[in-house]
Amino acid sequence: MATDAANGTDYSIEVRSLWKGYSQARGSVIRDLTLQVQKGHIYGLLGPSGCGKTTLLKCIVGRLRPDSGLIRVMGQRPGKLGHKVPGSLIGYMPQDLALYQEFTISETLFYFGRIFGMDSAEIKARVDFLVNLLKLPCKDKLIYRLRNWGSSDAAQNPCPALNLHEIHVAQQLHFSGGQQRRVSFACALLHEPPLLILDEPTVGVDPLLRQ
Known part of the structure; x- marks a missing residue:
């Protein structure tokens, strides 16, 4: 210091x-x-x-x-x-979201926990604590989800160039922006760093949780 x-x-x-x-x-x-x-x-x-x-x-x-x-x-x-x-001396929450789309909340936190050198028991305990503290959605849900698009979805098709006679996969946002920011905040808090640096942490978060 x-x-x-x-x-x-x-x-x-x-x-x-x-x-x-x-x-x-x-x-x-x-x-x-x-x-x-x-x-x-x-x-x-x-x-x-x-x-x-x-x-x-x-x-x-x-x-x-x-x-x-x-x-x-x-x-x-x-x-x-x-x-x-x-590295592990700081917990950094960037202004822009930087979450892996294919991970669940639990997988995301385990991923960062391993980077910070935490063992499985430590990570699990912190995941349970942070999910409750930050009122996170179900920890086993994907940050993003995959949806199948077929011919019956023509009216909702996000990309008209898709061939609707076949099944196509399109990414659809699963969590709201505020929920994703809470997951990002959890990543910063996960390893209990001595220094926290948060860039606009309350953007998109409802007033009750801001407190």
Whole structure:
């Protein structure tokens, strides 16, 4: 953990003089940003769309490299050899959904649990806890489901180019956007990381569950 020698404060995240841009034409999205996040505290990033909030979080978790400046997460630079950022030191919920369509909720959580080095008993206990905590749908249902389309489905056919004289398979969303975000949140919480980074976690979630 990084410590400010002047006042003895422990920081989970340190950002100093950070600059990040995507092209010369657009210029820098983040300009000379400095911030510290103390251990055991909750912080929120507020600002209009396009001001660089998601870019900053991606730099912190190691998905993007800054153009200049310093970032330390749990005392070390993201992506440093042997450092578990990105990895098990953080629970990261991205702004965009990144769930495997063919997995059930249980399979999704077991998949990420294995990545984080958890054993089967640990994963099962956490799955049961998180399904109840986040009011997730049945853990044995697919994130997406497969539906057979035949000639009787012409009126509902999502793709007119399909040959309706044969059976075709089309993907149909099984869970709502809010339900999928709760599954994504469960993935971030699964391994009980010391640091949680959530990018717009309440989008599409009903007001009761937001609390």
